[in-house]
Amino acid sequence: xxxxxxxxxxxxxxxxxxxxxxxxxxxxxxxxxxxxxxxxxxxxxxxxxxxxxxxxxxxxxxxxxxxxxxxxxxxxxxxxxxxxxxxxxxxxxxxxxxxxxxxxxxxxxxxxxxxxxxxxxxxxxxxxxxxxxxxxxxxxxxxxxxxxxxxxxxxxxxxxxxxxxxxxxxxxxxxxxxxxxxxxxxxxxxxxxxxxxxxxxxxxxxxxxxxxxxxxxxxxxxxxxx
Amino acid sequence: xxxxxxxxxxxxxxxxxxxxxxxxxxxxxxxxxxxxxxxxxxxxxxxxxxxxxxxxxxxxxxxxxxxxxxxxxxxxxxxxxxxxxxxxxxxxxxxxxxxxxxxxxxxxxxxxxxxxxxxxxxxxxxxxxxxxxxxxxxxxxxxxxxxxxxxxxxxxxxxxxxxxxxxxxxxxxxxxxxxxxxxxxxxxxxxxxxxxxxxxxxxxxxxxxxxxxxxxxxxxxxxxxxxxxxxxxxxxxxxxxxxxxxxxxxxxxxxxxxxxxxxxxxxxxxxxxxxxxxxxxxxxxxxxxxxxxxxxxxxxxxxxxxxxxxxxxxxxxxxxxxxxxxxxxxxxxxxxxxxxxxxxxxxxxxxxxxxxxxxxxxxxxxxxxxxxxxxxxxxxxxxxxxxxxxxxxxxxxxxxxxxxxxxxxxxxxxxxxxxxxxxxxxxxxxxxxxxxxxxxxxxxxxxxxxxxxxxxxxxxxxxxxxxxxxxxxxxx
Ligand code: SF4
Numbered sequence: 001x002x003x004x005x006x007x008x009x010x011x012x013x014x015x016x017x018x019x020x021x022x023x024x025x026x027x028x029x030x031x032x033x034x035x036x037x038x039x040x041x042x043x044x045x046x047x048x049x050x051x052x053x054x055x056x057x058x059x060x061x062x063x064x065x066x067x068x069x070x071x072x073x074x075x076x077x078x079x080x081x082x083x084x085x086x087x088x089x090x091x092x093x094x095x096x097x098x099x100x101x102x103x104x105x106x107x108x109x110x111x112x113x114x115x116x117x118x119x120x121x122x123x124x125x126x127x128x129x130x131x132x133x134x135x136x137x138x139x140x141x142x143x144x145x146x147x148x149x150x151x152x153x154x155x156x157x158x159x160x161x162x163x164x165x166x167x168x169x170x171x172x173x174x175x176x177x178x179x180x181x182x183x184x185x186x187x188x189x190x191x192x193x194x195x196x197x198x199x200x201x202x203x204x205x206x207x208x209x210x211x212x213x214x215x216x217x218x219x220x221x222x223x224x225x226x
Numbered sequence: 227x228x229x230x231x232x233x234x235x236x237x238x239x240x241x242x243x244x245x246x247x248x249x250x251x252x253x254x255x256x257x258x259x260x261x262x263x264x265x266x267x268x269x270x271x272x273x274x275x276x277x278x279x280x281x282x283x284x285x286x287x288x289x290x291x292x293x294x295x296x297x298x299x300x301x302x303x304x305x306x307x308x309x310x311x312x313x314x315x316x317x318x319x320x321x322x323x324x325x326x327x328x329x330x331x332x333x334x335x336x337x338x339x340x341x342x343x344x345x346x347x348x349x350x351x352x353x354x355x356x357x358x359x360x361x362x363x364x365x366x367x368x369x370x371x372x373x374x375x376x377x378x379x380x381x382x383x384x385x386x387x388x389x390x391x392x393x394x395x396x397x398x399x400x401x402x403x404x405x406x407x408x409x410x411x412x413x414x415x416x417x418x419x420x421x422x423x424x425x426x427x428x429x430x431x432x433x434x435x436x437x438x439x440x441x442x443x444x445x446x447x448x449x450x451x452x453x454x455x456x457x458x459x460x461x462x463x464x465x466x467x468x469x470x471x472x473x474x475x476x477x478x479x480x481x482x483x484x485x486x487x488x489x490x491x492x493x494x495x496x497x498x499x500x501x502x503x504x505x506x507x508x509x510x511x512x513x514x515x516x517x518x519x520x521x522x523x524x525x526x527x528x529x530x531x532x533x534x535x536x537x538x539x540x541x542x543x544x545x546x547x548x549x550x551x552x553x554x555x556x557x558x559x560x561x562x563x564x565x566x567x568x569x570x571x572x573x574x575x576x577x578x579x580x581x582x583x584x585x586x587x588x589x590x591x592x593x594x595x596x597x598x599x600x601x602x603x604x605x606x607x608x609x610x611x612x613x614x615x616x617x618x619x620x621x622x623x624x625x626x627x628x629x630x631x632x633x634x635x636x637x638x639x640x641x642x643x644x645x646x647x648x649x650x651x652x653x654x655x656x657x658x659x660x661x662x663x664x665x666x667x668x669x670x671x672x673x674x675x676x677x678x679x680x681x682x683x684x685x686x687x688x689x690x691x692x693x694x695x696x697x698x699x700x701x702x
Contacts, residue, residue, distance in 0.1 A: 007692050009637065013647055014685045016692035023696075035696050040637040046630055048595060050617030054634030061638050125597035154552045158594025163677045165592060167244040170681035171253075171556045172594075201682025204667050 001102070004034045004069035006062075006083075006091065008076045008193075009041035015193040018075040021220035022094055025107050026073070028220075038065035044082035049160045059086050073097045075216045077123035077191045084127075093123065093191060094216055095132035105139045111221045112142030116185035116210060118176070118199065120192045121154050133191055133215050140218060148188075149179045157198035173202045181209045189215040231319055232350045232378075233575045234584035235563025239592040242561040243553075252388050256558050259387045264549045266495025267602070274491065284484050285606040288540035291475045292530050298442040298475050299521065305445030309507020311517040316469075322522050323354035326434065326467055329518050330360050333465050335432045341449065341456045342366035343436025344382060344543050345469045345522055347565040348578075351434070362434065363426055365455040367419050374401040380559030380567065382545040383493050388558050391415065423455060433459040433514070437470045438542065439485060440519075443478045446506040447519070450489055450499050460503050466514040471522050473530075473539040485542060488604035492544035525578035534615040538573045540605040545570075547599035547609060553592055562589060569599035573612040581620040590616035647691055654687045661686065 003026055007019035023033045043058030062083065066072055072091045074080050080093040098104050117137060123129040137145050156162065156172025176199055180188045188203065188210040190196050200212030235242070246252060271277055291298060303313045316322035330338055338355065340346065340362050352362040352373075364373045368386040372379050375397045379385030386394065395410035402422055407414050435456070439448040447468055449456050460466060476482060482504075490499040508517050530536045548554045548568030559567030563585065564575040572593060576586040590613045599609040636642045661668060667683035668675075678684050 009643075012692050013650065014687055016688050016690070016695060019692045020695055035693075035700070037693075038640050040640060040643045046634055048614055048617070049626075049630065050590075050614070050620065050622055051627075051630045051634070052618040054630055057634060057638055121594070121596035121598075125601055152598070154594050154596035154598070156552070156594060158596070161591070161594045162681075165240050165243060165553075166677055166680055167240065167247045168553050168556050168592075169594075171247055172552050173681060197685050198682060201667060201678070201684060204683040205669075 002032045002034060004036055004066055004072045006039060006072050006074040008074060008079045010194055018193055018214040018216050021216035022073060022075050024220040028108060036065045042079045042083050044079055045159055063087050063089060075214060077120050077127055081122045081126035093127055095129055095136055098136060099132045105135045107219050109219045109221050110141040110223050111218045113187055114144045114146055114185045115187045115189050116146045116148045116180060116183040118148055118188060118190045119151050120190050120195045123191045124152060136219060137215060146183045146185050148183055155195050155199050157195045162198055177202045177206055181206055185210045187211050187213045189213050189218055191215060233348055233564040233566060234579055235586050236584055237563060238585040238588040239561060242563060243557040246557045246561045252558055255388055255390050256555055260549045260555050263495055267546060270491045270495055270497055280484055280488055281604055281606045284488055284604060285540060287481045288605055290477055292536055292539055295530060298477060299472060302440055302442040302445055302475060306507060306519055309445050311507045311519050314520045316520050316522050318524050319349035322349045322469060322520050323351055325520050326351060327355055327358040329467055330432050333432050337361045337430060338432045338434050339426060339430040339459050340364050341435040341459045342369045345436045345471050346434060365423050365459060367416060367453060370419055371397055381548060382543050427458045427462055430463045432465045433463040434467045435459060437468055437474055439476050439482060440470050440474045441476050441479050444506055446504050449503045451501045452499055454501055457501055457503060461513050464514055465516040467518045469520045469522055472526050489542055489544055492546040492604040529577040535577050535612055537607045538577055538612055540607055541570050542605060544604055546602040550598040550602050569609045573609055576616055587620040590620060651687045657686055
């Protein structure tokens with residue numbers, strides 16, 4: 001299958017490894033990945049901060065950049081949710097593509113580590129990903145998946161919320177980090193690098209805490225630590 | 227004399243929240259209480275196989291009310307008047323307060339007993355009555371606690387949720403006439419309040435209530451409560467004054483069943499509430515001899531004009547959205563500066579008052595848009611959607627507007643976007659060397675990144691961009 005990758009602006013700017021991991025996984029499964037070069041940002045940040053007009057321009061820009069592609073994948077639950085709500089583009093979050101469209105749960109990965117999974121709000125409540133990411137992770141050889149306490153609790157990121165309401169965001173982050181540390185996991189995985197940047201930034205200040213990792217990078221792994 | 231309306235935030239939410247966050251006892255009380263109610267709610271909702279259909283139908287019924295508001299109001303008024311009630315119309319809080327004060331005075335009373343009601347809190351009725359020389363006594367246990375403490379409610383349904391029981395004992399000991407108990411057992415505290423309230427009920431001539439529902443077809447009012455204090459207020463005093471928001475209407479009596487199933491499970495996590503009172507006009511030799519119904523607008527008609535925002539008027543004040551809200555759980559209700567706190571407050575207060583009132587335009591930003599509120603709302607109000615809508619229609623700082631416009635301009639063109647990313651990578655080169663030992667994250671940064679690094683490390687741009695990697699590995 002020919003699949004177009006929407007890497008997302010945040011991943012392009014800060015976390016290219018998530019995009020590379022999606023390419024690695026899909027090519028390993030025998031698919032062809034395209035990278036439409038005009039893509040930049042889906043408009044989610046603008047829309048959620050209250051800027052409807054620039055958001056619409058970016059949504060139109062994204063539609064044009066992906067015109068003609070029948071299957072689009074993105075390693076971001078929130079961007080997938082935004083585009084699905086505001087455009088006609090056939091966008092899938094990675095676990096939806098793998099489990100629902102391609103019908104795979106075992107992607108042939110190896111990652112011999114204790115991992116806990118944080119189901120991000122957009123994945124949980126807007127896309128209704130359910131346990132698709134966890135099913136993919138459980139099929140990874142050597143991986144031990146441990147439960148995160150209070151998984152459905154928001155981490156406190158919320159885009160510009162983290163900057164506009166730093167106190168509340170920090171309090172929510174502290175609770176999420178404490179729950180993550182309590183699992184004793186080596187890695188905390190999630191489906192959105194925005195939430196992971198926030199949680200990971202908090203975990204970095206806590207000794208012995210799990211390291212943040214996009215679950216696509218785990219699915220891309222074949223042995224060594226990410 | 228002008229008072230601040232109890233639905234206008236004085237302090238912007240972030241500052242008010244920062245103040246509340248300092249109170250560790252408050253956070254512990256809130257965390258424990260909201261977790262208990264939300265687990266209870268989840269359990270009893272899971273028992274109802276047609277819960278989703280119930281929600282759908284209730285949402286549709288409420289939307290019908292908003293579509294037919296003037297017609298249904300007229301219908302309600304005719305039916306209520308035919309049953310012997312007097313119906314009054316109040317365009318705003320001041321008008322409603324004046325009507326109630328006048329009605330109390332007409333009875334020669336200087337005291338009223340009250341059933342907990344959000345509408346009367348919204349208009350600041352107790353304070354307005356006090357200015358008119360009339361004492362209002364709250365008869366709901368939690369409202370009484372808050373009133374004795376000279377505090378304001380912090381939750382729609384559990385106004386004293388921010389107190390634990392030893393704090394409540396102290397409030398009673400200091401402020402309740404005749405209280406002397408040493409124990410803070412819930413039964414002891416409730417018993418003392420019951421004694422105190424019973425004396426009050428028996429001597430009251432006027433009662434003031436709100437309503438959970440107002441049935442247009444029959445002119446009936448419906449009040450749902452747990453403690454029986456409502457029943458006392460509705461039946462003992464000779465005069466009953468109900469202050470009812472116009473959105474409380476239901477078209478038909480047959481619609482009530484859905485809501486009586488949805489409300490208790492959503493609010494207290496009970497299958498059924500202990501007391502449901504349905505009353506229509508006056509009945510000779512039974513209950514009050516005079517029933518006055520004050521229909522309150524106070525921004526509702528205007529809110530109903532907004533095609534997106536109007537769904538907030540479906541709200542049946544169950545407070546399920548508060549109990550699941552991660553922001554409310556950390557800050558409590560007072561940070562919202564309104565008698566309507568939490569997610570529903572963040573969309574209702576700014577709409578009722580207009581976003582230019584006080585600091586109310588900060589409320590739609592008091593959310594991560596996590597969506598937990600929408601999931602539990604029994605009338606399916608898409609609260610995140612309305613929050614975003616209000617952010618888009620409300621005022622925003624000029625510097626932010628400029629930054630967002632620039633960012634969008636950069637992002638609408640691949641060359642400009644790549645140029646910006648390249649500049650960021652170049653800027654990050656020296657930082658990467660400095661932070662290598664810590665895993666390459668930034669702990670302290672100058673403004674504006676400092677807002678981020680106050681609570682968490684910041685990531686640095688990578689050495690190789692995705693596009694460069696793609697070109698290197700996928701070049702034809
Ligand atoms: S918005 Fe919905 S969940 Fe919140 S109080 Fe109103 S009815 Fe209940």
